[in-house]
Amino acid sequence: MLRFVFGRARNAAVLLVLASMLCFGLVVSAPGNVAVLVAELRTPGATFAQIAVIEEELGLNDPLPIRYANWLSGVTEGDFGISYKTGADVGDAMAGRLSVTATLLAGAAGFAVLLSLGLGFLGALRPYGVVDTLTRAVALVGASTPTFFLGAMLIYGFALSLGWFPTFGFGDGLRSWILPWISLGMLPGCVLSRIVRVGLEEEMTRPFALTARAKGLTRNVILFRDALPNIAPAYLNALGAQATAMTVGSVVIEPLFAWPGVGALFLQGVQFRDFMVVQAGLLIFISFFILLNLAVDIAVMFLDPKLRRQGGH
């Protein structure tokens, strides 16, 4: 079992190194001279001599491997460099925003899980019935609605017309969190509900379900007691993939609701071609994806007795 965990951790470490190389490579391959940008930032109308000094100062004349090593050692200490547009420290700006994005992702993931289990079970209780068809239609439409459109509609319906929630902002506590959570969690929730519904039906056709019926258990009891734990590994895997998608969705939802999160900063970086912000944001996102996958892999191993036994040997 430990060997399994170590193996996965080693793979994740390799992927992290590859991801850092990718982030570094993207910025290095960017067109234009970074030293010119920095020189303009410090003294408008900088001379070639000043630019040369800055090139030396930033280490742009060093060989690539040395630049990569310097950059990586800075990153591990939370030093992502300074923005070439505003001169602000990128690492500080990102750190202050992590909690906002974490709030968004946690809430949206919670909503997605509740929605998917609710829709999935509603359908599985009476397969091929009216309710099942309805939940399937809801899931299809929900999985196809663009996040930003849903967000705009929720703002119009519940904030502007009914006035139940504020139209934007992060500071008002739970009241201002609900709409962004729903907007971001709807699409993953609908996708996951299909996983629940199809998985449950598959489990119910297996011989053990028939045996349980023969022994006198009702269908609903089998559904909750036996089928639900069986779909947990597949569900967790899908949840991991959807959490990745939700992280990307934060780039859309945070600006829409004016949340000061990592996604919003990343989008600003992309819009204004602020390389250091893009680089830092990309590295944070990809590292999160890799660690998330690792966590899912390990959790699935604990949940799946078959894998657990294999890992033990």
Added chain:
Amino acid sequence: MRLAHKLRESLAGFPPLALWVLFAFAVVGVLGPYIVPHDPLKQNLLAAGQGFGWDHWLGTDHLGRDTFSRLITSARTSLVGITLVMAIALVIGLGLGTLAGYHRGWVDEVIMRVTDVGLAMPSLIIALAMIGIFGTGYWNMIIALALAWWPAFARVSRAVATTVMNKPHIEALRVMGASPLRIYFGHLLPATTGSVLVYATADAGGLALSIATLSFLGLGVQPPTPEWGQMLVDSLPYLESDPRQVILPGLALTLVVVAFNFLGESLALNRVPRPLPAKLLRLRRDEAAGWSALAKGVKA
């Protein structure tokens, strides 16, 4: 001709409603500029913010541009965007995928590892990062999306290509002494392309969403070119006074994506063998119910 036949054959059995919506999308997209009642770019501030009416069927936006015409033109923008991205991504994906499927061995290993890394990352984040480095613009968006999308096609192409390579007629060709080029271009590539095209069609919903999302964020299609996501963000400041202009482009986009996804879902259902057909399931259920009734009877 054979390709068209194959495509039609594989489309049989899909939900007709979704196919009709997509057909309408394609027709509107192709004929767009010839059937619009008004110039989609012409501003007329005197007619701004109109509701539904005879002259402007779906009203006008805050600059007085005809919404119906803009929606139609957006379909064209979206269709052209999807087609371009698909074309580039398919060329890369099909090329690498069939190469991996044909050669196997270390070529396969290398290509598939690269593909795996590409698949592990959400395509939108790759596209965003590339746009952030190389700048915003229509072509940058197209290329960024294509580079983010090809791994999925490479994976499918490889899967199809390996099954084709395992078929007996390929072995017969080898025995006959057919050259690798003949096997590749004459048999492997045509056989793979059809199936991958169908897969790509079903995957186009996500692409339509991505193009609209990037345009919504101001990173894709630039104003004044009409595009659903861009129309939506354009009228977002007037959400309270004129919600129609936000709802209509959103609905159009959602409709197209629903159709694509409906198609994709039935595709997945057709390809992956279902555990048991509904009829058989019901039969089993009845049987089980009968047994439990019997058990109750015995007890009583």
